Amino acid sequence: MEAKIKHNWTVDEILDIYNKPLIELIYEAATVHRQYHNPREVQMSTLISVKTGGCPEDCAYCPQSARYQTKIQRNDLMSVDEVRELAQKAKEGGSSRVCMGAAWRNVRDNEEFDNVLEMVRTVREMDMEVCCTLGMLTESQAKRLADAGLYAYNHNVDTSEDYYKEIISTRGYEDRFKTIENTRKAGLTVCSGGIIGMGESVEDRAKMLLALAALNPHPESVPINALVPVEGTPLDEQEIVPVWDVVRMIATARIVLPDSTIRLSAGRTQMSKEGQALCFMAGAGSIFSGDKLLTTPNPSENEDAELFALLGLQPTKPYKKGDKPQIKETYKEKPLNAEKPKWSRPGHTIERNKEKYAKK
Numbered sequence: 001m002e003a004k005i006k007h008n009w010t011v012d013e014i015l016d017i018y019n020k021p022l023i024e025l026i027y028e029a030a031t032v033h034r035q036y037h038n039p040r041e042v043q044m045s046t047l048i049s050v051k052t053g054g055c056p057e058d059c060a061y062c063p064q065s066a067r068y069q070t071k072i073q074r075n076d077l078m079s080v081d082e083v084r085e086l087a088q089k090a091k092e093g094g095s096s097r098v099c100m101g102a103a104w105r106n107v108r109d110n111e112e113f114d115n116v117l118e119m120v121r122t123v124r125e126m127d128m129e130v131c132c133t134l135g136m137l138t139e140s141q142a143k144r145l146a147d148a149g150l151y152a153y154n155h156n157v158d159t160s161e162d163y164y165k166e167i168i169s170t171r172g173y174e175d176r177f178k179t180i181e182n183t184r185k186a187g188l189t190v191c192s193g194g195i196i197g198m199g200e201s202v203e204d205r206a207k208m209l210l211a212l213a214a215l216n217p218h219p220e221s222v223p224i225n226a227l228v229p230v231e232g233t234p235l236d237e238q239e240i241v242p243v244w245d246v247v248r249m250i251a252t253a254r255i256v257l258p259d260s261t262i263r264l265s266a267g268r269t270q271m272s273k274e275g276q277a278l279c280f281m282a283g284a285g286s287i288f289s290g291d292k293l294l295t296t297p298n299p300s301e302n303e304d305a306e307l308f309a310l311l312g313l314q315p316t317k318p319y320k321k322g323d324k325p326q327i328k329e330t331y332k333e334k335p336l337n338a339e340k341p342k343w344s345r346p347g348h349t350i351e352r353n354k355e356k357y358a359k360k
């Protein structure tokens with residue numbers, strides 16, 4: 001029987017799936033995967049950090065936050081030419097999607113955003129799916145990105161609403177959904193997932209999937225990241241999440257969100273080839289290629305090519321989940337009366353974030 005697309009999962013139902021005997025869970029997830037996806041195809045995506053570090057937010061997992069002392073190299077916004085070059089290399093390496101990330105709290109209607117719009121247009125003209133992750137976004141900004149040829153916007157919910165308060169104090173959980181709503185209104189596809197291994201409970205993981213599944217339609221793309229603890233961040237002493245948890249999370253996401261592309265994202269260098277193979281069996285349909293994922297390490301292109309050959313996988317072609325966006329010159333028009341959003345700033349105290357902040 002075909003798995004149904006459902007928006008009213010309960011936490012208990014999701015926990016029952018997550019806690020199944022692993023062998024049963026992988027079999028069930030693999031079965032659902034075959035109903036909606038080609039199990040031999042895995043999309044290769046490339047993440048380009050177009051502006052690195054110096055972010056005002058206090059996300060406890062992130063080395064790009066200006067509040068923590070980490071060893072990352074800060075970089076101002078790249079030029080369009082630099083992005084073109086990196087995107088070309090990504091394409092030659094087999095990537096069909098480029099995700100551009102900027103360490104911003106939210107997008108501003110300024111010259112830097114105009115440059116990002118040019119980057120989007122440039123990569124779209126290279127016939128790759130273009131995704132951006134730029135922080136919180138208004139509807140008119142989402143519309144301009146769509147007009148420039150953007151295919152997807154990434155905005156992760158990170159974790160459950162309860163645990164989110166232990167991770168970030170500078171922006172509210174509800175703002176995540178407002179940005180996702182703005183993305184949808186502009187006709188973009190949605191990429192939203194989270195991170196495991198931050199000290200959250202299994203129930204938090206189930207609640208995160210519940211929140212994503214409540215979205216109608218489901219996000220087309222759901223990245224599952226395993227925390228890569230980075231020195232200087234509040235989560236730097238967190239133990240590496242066991243590979244079995246990653247497999248369980250991917251399999252559960254696969255069953256709860258049958259039509260979405262589940263992306264095995266950060267944390268692959270912490271996993272063996274066998275562990276990654278189990279993730280593909282459990283329904284992961286995408287990886288990030290290139291030796292860096294924003295600022296954390298990632299397997300090399302050669303290692304991935306070997307893994308694909310070993311497992312009989314092939315890279316997915318672009319635009320599987322929506323039409324190729326048309327470029328409309330209106331992306332150049334700045335909105336005259338742009339909405340002034342009131343993004344929240346909860347400002348509660350998170351002890352471990354405060355401690356690291358004080359050390360800076």
Ligand code: SF4
Pocket residue numbers: 055056057058059062063064065102103104105135
């Ligand atoms: S995750 Fe994004 S918003 Fe949070 S500190 Fe890092 S760059 Fe900033």
